Amino acid sequence: MEGATAEADSAEGSFTDESFADVTPDAARRLLLGAVEAFAERGFHATTTRDIAGRAGMSPAALYIHYRTKEELLFQISRVGHERSVRILTEAAATGGTPAERLDAAVRTFVRWHAAYHTTARVVQYELAALGEEHYGEIVVMRRRTEEILRTVLSEGVAAGEFAVEDINGTALAVLSLCIDVARWYRTGGPRTPDEIGALYAGLVRRMVSA
Template sequence: MSTAEKTEGEDLPWGEVTPDAARRLLIAAVEAFAERGYHATTTRDIAGRAGMSPAALYIHYKTKEELLHRISRIGHDKALRVLRTAANGPGSAAERLADAVRSFVRWHADHHTTARVVQYELDALGEEHRTEIIALRRQSDATVRDMINEGVRAGEFDVPDVPGTTLAVLSLCIDVARWFNVAGQRTPDEVGALYADLVLRMVGARQRG
């Protein structure tokens, strides 16, 4: 068996979406949702961007909402994995928090079109799908909160309000998806570095890079 068969799912942007036509439709939907928002996007527009007829969409997805759900699910999974990888890495609490913020922000900047859909079209989802996604977000929250708590316990941080600071840190990172590339001229790496520094200041880390 050729090695390309199983590995191709990981490196190209939406490789985990398996029928090729389904992937093209999903990518088209991400673009359209990010540009105009979920409700302002028509199924005809999505199918058109993917080079297909309007009816083709319903061969691969049951409803327009299912498309949004798939995008939201995969996007949140990836963002959470990025966060956790840095959080579980080596180094002091400050180093891990800076790393986590840096890569989380970089992800939101790099994939700002996906991130915008994932973070800002949440209540277009149906009841069940929305609660599923909210559970994923709580895991992101817990990941950041744990890092901050560890830093406080180790004496590295000075944080009077841990839940509030956690909320603010995540809010700051997530909002990158809204303004990125609308303002222009900053690379994802630069924003990541800036935000890592700002967050270290917010938690009162003693030494700064």
């Protein structure tokens, strides 16, 4: 929880994602951050390598010293982003407490991450189709783990009599879908902070599944 709480604590404003804090060298990290911004704004295919390099304050050619292709840049973003989001979900779902409490924590922090880091999250969730086949394969494994975590919590809640859920697979998919889609519509400076959306969504999901 500690990590997950720190994750989105400053909550408002467009601060950069610390997911990429330990990427070295410095230029490689700046390129990644530039690419995240650009991909989130325009999409992968509408973004030029010149734009990315420009945001990082470098010439177009410098990009290819640190990454072999534009697609590899996307893959690194996707990989790190997925690792982070899976970690957050795992930690939240593994806290002590009843299944209801764990589902609450999972939805709350997952949503908060998608809102606070919606720039990264948008690339992570909506640019999958631009990945190469092999890279996509690696990512899909992590995505399946995400679904598995949700299904597990729901099953345990049903077993404990806390939840009344007929279609566990379908409901898990719906809950995830609800959380993920936050990255699509969230705007910094909107009426709600990531924390508030997390709280709202946790409540909605709780009512959706509780017995």
